[in-house]
Amino acid sequence: MIxxxxxxxxxxxxxxxxxxxxxxxxxxTNGTSTYYIDVDDVYSESLILTEFENADxxxxxxxxxxxxxxxxxxxxxxxxxxxxxxxxxxxxxxxVLGGDFRAYSNGKEILWTTIYSMSDGSLAGNFEIPEGSLVxxxxxxxxxxxxxxKLDGVGLVSSSTTSYFGSKVVGTxxxxxxxxSGGSLTVFQPVTFLEGTSESVLLLHExxxxxxxxxxxxxxxxxxxGANLLGTTDNGGFLALxxxxxxxxxxxxxxxxxxxxETITISVEDETELFVSLSPxxxxxxxxKEFSGSLYPNSVGTLSMDINPVKDAYAAKLxxxxxxxNKVYYQTHEIPKAADGSYILGDxxxxxxxxxxxxxxxxxxxxxxAVEISATDIEGTAYTxxxxxxxxxxxxxxxxxxxxxxxxxINDITLTDQSGxxxxxxxxxxxxxxxxxxxSSTNLLEYCDYxxxxxxxxxxDYTLELNAKAGTVKTYYxxxxxxxxxLITEEINVNPGKVATVQFKISNPTSSVxxxxxxxxxxxFNESINKxxxxxxxxxxxxxDISFEVPEGLELENYQLILxxxxxxxxxxxYSGNVVLTISKESLIFASVPGGNTTLILLAAAVxxxxxxxxxLRLKK
Numbered sequence: 260m261i262x263x264x265x266x267x268x269x270x271x272x273x274x275x276x277x278x279x280x281x282x283x284x285x286x287x288t289n290g291t292s293t294y295y296i297d298v299d300d301v302y303s304e305s306l307i308l309t310e311f312e313n314a315d316x317x318x319x320x321x322x323x324x325x326x327x328x329x330x331x332x333x334x335x336x337x338x339x340x341x342x343x344x345x346x347x348x349x350x351x352x353x354x355v356l357g358g359d360f361r362a363y364s365n366g367k368e369i370l371w372t373t374i375y376s377m378s379d380g381s382l383a384g385n386f387e388i389p390e391g392s393l394v395x396x397x398x399x400x401x402x403x404x405x406x407x408x409k410l411d412g413v414g415l416v417s418s419s420t421t422s423y424f425g426s427k428v429v430g431t432x433x434x435x436x437x438x439x440s441g442g443s444l445t446v447f448q449p450v451t452f453l454e455g456t457s458e459s460v461l462l463l464h465e466x467x468x469x470x471x472x473x474x475x476x477x478x479x480x481x482x483x484x485g486a487n488l489l490g491t492t493d494n495g496g497f498l499a500l501x502x503x504x505x506x507x508x509x510x511x512x513x514x515x516x517x518x519x520x521e522t523i524t525i526s527v528e529d530e531t532e533l534f535v536s537l538s539p540x541x542x543x544x545x546x547x548k549e550f551s552g553s554l555y556p557n558s559v560g561t562l563s564m565d566i567n568p569v570k571d572a573y574a575a576k577l578x579x580x581x582x583x584x585n586k587v588y589y590q591t592h593e594i595p596k597a598a599d600g601s602y603i604l605g606d607x608x609x610x611x612x613x614x615x616x617x618x619x620x621x622x623x624x625x626x627x628x629a630v631e632i633s634a635t636d637i638e639g640t641a642y643t644x645x646x647x648x649x650x651x652x653x654x655x656x657x658x659x660x661x662x663x664x665x666x667x668x669i670n671d672i673t674l675t676d677q678s679g680x681x682x683x684x685x686x687x688x689x690x691x692x693x694x695x696x697x698x699s700s701t702n703l704l705e706y707c708d709y710x711x712x713x714x715x716x717x718x719x720d721y722t723l724e725l726n727a728k729a730g731t732v733k734t735y736y737x738x739x740x741x742x743x744x745x746l747i748t749e750e751i752n753v754n755p756g757k758v759a760t761v762q763f764k765i766s767n768p769t770s771s772v773x774x775x776x777x778x779x780x781x782x783x784f785n786e787s788i789n790k791x792x793x794x795x796x797x798x799x800x801x802x803x804d805i806s807f808e809v810p811e812g813l814e815l816e817n818y819q820l821i822l823x824x825x826x827x828x829x830x831x832x833x834y835s836g837n838v839v840l841t842i843s844k845e846s847l848i849f850a851s852v853p854g855g856n857t858t859l860i861l862l863a864a865a866v867x868x869x870x871x872x873x874x875x876l877r878l879k880k
Contacts, residue, residue, distance in 0.1 A: 283311040283320050290324035291332050293366045294339040298329040299359040300486035307331065307356065314355045329487045336364060367501060368469065470525040474498040476511055476535040483510040511535050517569050519545055536646070543572045543634050543642035544607075554652050557734045558619045559585060562648060564630070567610040572634035572642070575604035579615060581628030588614040607634065623654040656682070656732060657703065659725075663769050665738045667715050668829050672723075675708040685726040686711050688738075691719055703727075718742040741766065744824055744834040747802070752843040753809050760806045761822060761838050767794035767801075773826075775833075779805045780821040781840075783813055809842070816842050 298307055304326065311323065311331075321338035323331055333339045339362060362369055474482060480492045482500075484507055492498040502525045511519040516537040523533055538545045544566040554560045577587065578601050586593050587602045590611060594602050604611075620626060632644040656678035662670050674684060681704045688697040701709045715721070721738040747762040767773045772793055779788040790805050805822075817839060824834040 283314055284322045285311075286322055286324050286334065288325055289327075292324060292334065294334075294336050294364055295330055295332045296339070296360040296362050297487050298331065298356060300329055302329065302356060302359065304328055310355050327488055339364060368503070469501045470504050470527050470529075470531060472500045472502055472523065472525060472531040472533060474500065474533045474535065476519075477513050477516065477537045480511050480513040480516075480535075480537060483512065484508065509533075511537055513537055515540055517542075517545055521547075538569070538644060541642065542644040543570065543636065544568055544632055544644045546632075546644060546646055548646070548648065550650055553731060554619050554650060555655055555732055555734050556619060556621050556623050556652055557736055559733070559735065560617055560619050560650065562615045562617065562630075562650075564613045564615070564646075565610055566607065566613060566632065566644075568607050568634075570636050572607040573637065575607050575632060575634035577602040577604055577613065578631040578633075579617070579628065580631070583618040584615060585618060586616040588616070604632075604634075619652050623652045626650055626652055655734060656680075656727065657684075661736070663771075665713075665715060665721075665740050666743060666826075666833060667718065667740060668826075668831050668833050670713045670715060671710050672713055673708055673710045674703060674725075676703050676706055679705050681705050682728045684709070685724075686713070687724045687726070688713060688715075689722045689724065691721070693722075696721075715740055741768070744836075745800075746822065746836045746838070748838055750839045750841065752841045754843050755809050755811045755813060758806050758808050759840065760804050761820065762802055762804050763822065763824075763836075764800040764802050765794060765824065767796060767798045770796050772796060776825045776827070777803060777805055778823045778825065779807070779838075780823075781807065782818055782820075783810055809840075813842055818842075 307329070322334040324334045325332040474492065474497065476492050476496050478492055478494050478496045480496070482489045482491065482498060489500055490498050504525045504527055506522060506524050509521050509523060511521070516539055519535055519537050521533060521535055523531060525531055534549070536546050536548065546564055546566055548562060548564045551561045551563060589604055597603055615630070627647060627649050630646040630648055633641065635641050656676065658675040658677055660673040681702060683700060684703050685700040686698065687695055690696050697714060699711055703709055718740045721740065723736045723738055725734045743766055745764040747764060748760070751759045751761070753759040761779060765775065772795060774791070774793050777790045777792065781788065788805055788807050792803055794801050820838040820840055822836045822838060823832040825832045
């Protein structure tokens with residue numbers, strides 16, 4: 260009899276052992292997978308570990324293969340599901356950690372809704388669930404009898420040891436029959452669970468819309484949101500994430516660098532790009548920078564920099580090298596360049612903005628320049644931020660043909676589209692005071708060309724602006740128009756019957772021979788006097804003469820002559836000027852001097868007379 264009681268006791272102990280709680284299996288601590296949960300940062304790693312180790316799984320415990328702070332990785336999808344379905348004790352239903360975590364399957368966050376039985380073991384009712392949702396369930400029996408449970412339209416489960424099941428909903432609703440002693444149901448769906456029975460407990464998690472973010476930072480930088488490690492940038496400094504839409508406060512951490520904080524806004528419509536510049540601890544500023552708009556050859560770019568002092572910075576200076584700087588703005592005001600080439604910022608104790616306006620080069624492609632910010636802290640320790648600014652100059656959507664040199668008159672500029680799209684083009688000419696002197700526009704058709712005729716009336720410095728595609732493409736060209744012709748002879752005194760000469764200077768800055776025609780119109784001749792001449796390439800100035808004989812018997816003492824210089828490639832003369840001719844009654848000696856000025860001639864004669872007198876006196880001695 261004692262033996263029978265002893266055997267029964269052993270049997271009872273065996274049965275009791277068979278229904279004892281099963282503990283979480285942690286196979287390793289540094290493994291990762293695409294199935295994980297992110298626990299709210301109010302829980303420490305040790306507290307999370309304690310919760311998992313003390314959880315009563317009853318049927319089958321999930322396998323955890325690694326954890327890092329608040330992120331915990333599971334071996335498989337079924338292990339992840341078990342952590343969502345059956346984390347509760349028998350008579351006091353609750354989720355481990357109070358359900359304060361977000362679940363990820365295949366690296367993407369999923370909505371999960373868990374329904375579990377009350378203390379009386381009842382779980383019944385119909386629930387509206389969108390077609391295509393995934394439904395997972397976990398059933399456990401109390402005692403030694405096997406029960407049958409049914410999910411209408413989903414499948415049939417009949418086992419006292421089944422840990423979980425899963426299937427895709429083919430209808431729009433399903434029913435769950437009464438569970439004798441406990442069970443749970445987890446639904447993964449794209450919308451909120453709609454309704455349940457009064458006997459059920461619903462844990463609803465709103466499904467967030469997600470957006471993509473591409474992060475560019477220093478290689479091997481850890482990216483946190485709160486205490487949650489979102490990921491680490493690769494060897495190239497890149498990290499791609501999916502985050503719920505809305506605002507996120509991110510922290511970037513890397514050894515030997517100051518921690519950096521960035522607030523971003525995620526949207527569903529557009530992929531977000533975040534460029535983060537971590538400052539080494541030899542620098543006193545954390546710097547973030549961005550360009551406004553697209554950059555094209557010969558355009559004006561603007562670099563905006565926010566400088567945030569890690570500690571109060573004193574006597575800060577800015578230097579820019581490798582690019583032509585137009586202006587620098589600090590605290591919205593333009594600041595001048597100092598004698599040593601720097602820009603004085605002064606003391607910086609809070610985040611400030613700097614805008615550097617610079618001229619882009621004439622070629623397109625990847626470009627770079629450097630910005631150096633130096634300062635000291637209150638103890639006099641010197642710091643230097645050396646920022647390398649990489650930017651891209653885009654190719655213009657059109658080909659541009661301009662004259663080798665611009666001159667007074669009409670200058671032809673031809674644009675040919677090479678983008679394959681039609682767009683408007685506005686061309687504006689400004690003088691040296693930035694006053695518009697001419698403008699014209701056209702609609703440039705795909706792969707077609709158009710020639711603008713740009714008029715220039717006077718010599719000087721000009722700026723030509725091309726504005727295309729509704730202002731998204733801008734480029735500028737400096738035009739220096741020199742006075743190509745200078746009149747030497749403005750007045751002529753000459754006797755009738757003698758030869759008069761008009762002189763002028765002309766230049767040729769081009770690399771080819773230029774041909775011109777000079778035409779002198781005299782009112783006492785029926786025809787004008789013409790002279791064709793050439794100028795060698797690169798000639799600064801060449802003096803050209805036009806001579807004619809003054810007729811006898813002219814009635815007037817003064818005449819106005821008109822000199823015009825023409826380029827055979829242009830319709831209008833490139834120069835027009837006036838010469839005053841005075842008929843002189845002076846001696847033939849004076850009158851024969853070409854273009855003679857009476858005063859100068861008399862002075863020259865006096866000098867010759869004095870020299871002759873001294874020479875005669877020396878001979879007498």
